Amino acid sequence: MSRTEMEMSAPAGGLGMSGHHQRSGTVKRRRWGGLRQQWKLLGLFQIDHQHEFYNLTCMMKEGLASAIQSTIDKSPTSEVSDDDFKLKVTQIHKDFTMETFAGPVFASLRGSLGMTEQEYQQSLCSESCYLQFISNSKSKADFFLTNDKRFFLKTQNKREIKFLLTNLKIYMEHLRKYPHSLLVKFLGVHRINISRSQKKYFIVMQSVFYPDDRISARYDIKGCEVSRWTEPAPEGSQIIVVLKDLNFEGQYIILDQERPWLLRQVEIDTLFLQRLSVLDYSLLLAHQPLHHDERHQCLSFATLIMRTKRSVNPRSSPVYAGVAAVPGAVPEDDCTLLLSEADGSSLKQPQTGDASKDNTLQLFPKFAGSDSDTAEPPDFRAQNRRLLPNLKNPLHVIDGPEQRYFIGIIDIFTVYGFKKRLEHLWKRLRHPGRSFSTVSPQAYCLRLCQWVQDHTK
Numbered sequence: 001m002s003r004t005e006m007e008m009s010a011p012a013g014g015l016g017m018s019g020h021h022q023r024s025g026t027v028k029r030r031r032w033g034g035l036r037q038q039w040k041l042l043g044l045f046q047i048d049h050q051h052e053f054y055n056l057t058c059m060m061k062e063g064l065a066s067a068i069q070s071t072i073d074k075s076p077t078s079e080v081s082d083d084d085f086k087l088k089v090t091q092i093h094k095d096f097t098m099e100t101f102a103g104p105v106f107a108s109l110r111g112s113l114g115m116t117e118q119e120y121q122q123s124l125c126s127e128s129c130y131l132q133f134i135s136n137s138k139s140k141a142d143f144f145l146t147n148d149k150r151f152f153l154k155t156q157n158k159r160e161i162k163f164l165l166t167n168l169k170i171y172m173e174h175l176r177k178y179p180h181s182l183l184v185k186f187l188g189v190h191r192i193n194i195s196r197s198q199k200k201y202f203i204v205m206q207s208v209f210y211p212d213d214r215i216s217a218r219y220d221i222k223g224c225e226v227s228r229w230t231e232p233a234p235e236g237s238q239i240i241v242v243l244k245d246l247n248f249e250g251q252y253i254i255l256d257q258e259r260p261w262l263l264r265q266v267e268i269d270t271l272f273l274q275r276l277s278v279l280d281y282s283l284l285l286a287h288q289p290l291h292h293d294e295r296h297q298c299l300s301f302a303t304l305i306m307r308t309k310r311s312v313n314p315r316s317s318p319v320y321a322g323v324a325a326v327p328g329a330v331p332e333d334d335c336t337l338l339l340s341e342a343d344g345s346s347l348k349q350p351q352t353g354d355a356s357k358d359n360t361l362q363l364f365p366k367f368a369g370s371d372s373d374t375a376e377p378p379d380f381r382a383q384n385r386r387l388l389p390n391l392k393n394p395l396h397v398i399d400g401p402e403q404r405y406f407i408g409i410i411d412i413f414t415v416y417g418f419k420k421r422l423e424h425l426w427k428r429l430r431h432p433g434r435s436f437s438t439v440s441p442q443a444y445c446l447r448l449c450q451w452v453q454d455h456t457k
Helices: 003-008 017-041 054-074 082-086 103-112 117-125 158-166 168-177 256-275 301-311 335-343 418-430 441-454
Strands: 044-046 088-092 096-101 131-133 143-145 151-156 186-194 200-206 217-221 242-244 282-289 397-399 403-410
Touching (some): 054 088, 054 096, 054 103, 054 186, 054 200, 103 168, 151 158, 256 397, 282 441
Antiparallel strands (some): 044 131, 088 096, 151 200, 186 200, 217 282, 282 403
């Protein structure tokens, strides 16, 4: 409320200076109180000075600001060495120390996504409070969201962090080979050490549901039925509820010409996780209606140029060997590349290679065969540009004829070890004839691919 508005709303007798300040403070408290109440209804809590995680998130911000500033000062390059994967940098602060793991590697990944270190720092370290996201996950992790809802910060245990860092090189290679991978993008790994307190590991990752302004429904899909129903929010409610597999039954992801691309990318990503013996990951899915002028757009040569210029960061990473280094980016002066993508001519994209040679899923016989390494869906080679007009290329966005879909694979830390094998046997006895999440990595991979095939058009 402006001063003029406050004066106009004051009683006829006017307010003294102390009364004015008192009323101003009351208005601010009401405003913030109302905003906190609104976030509570949405499943988000503002982490203000009264919140139990306020001190922790302040330390996170301070530590991240220093860590990212060090990267800015060193002007990182896209090339990383073997030593960079093992690097651990400790910075000492007044009440805590913070360690940053494999900093140059994650900086390289952020750069490949067209993200500057300055904007990354601004989002994570702004004066605005983090939001606490209340998840229905069974894990004991805490979830924080930057105020612009662009990045998630999630606490992890030591075993999960060790698993990520051990496999970081092949994870990075997978993203390089398949720049439109659906795997969640990890952007940083850190540990805060507070005196007389437990060490706390946390990761920074890109939010799959960004930007979320008009998202109408969110789902967490595992491809099974046991415990896969969530009570929806009441009709007309603004509460954010992440629904599950059984809530999605009877619906479809309608992509038309993009469908072969999605089927193939899910196959590639889940096979990658199978080779790591990972299971229990989720396919996050959300959708929002396209605006009228975005529907049924003809991907003509002129339209591609216009939409690309509107949605791709003009200061994105350079282009190597004729292929955009930033997913979906197209050099403004390179019309040949745009035309070749539009008409499906031979662009030299990375082949599926080992991702499908050793363990082909027989879910897509149309693209299998003796030359399966090169027999890709017609639109897969060009892949999906994920153009979102007037915004940078969000990596998890796919446009269908009527809906915009947000799709990503998260929670990739659960390994099929002895404990999970016992859990599998127990669930077989407890849920005979029903599908549940704890199965072998191969069965999990096949089942999720089958779910996507059955629920897309």
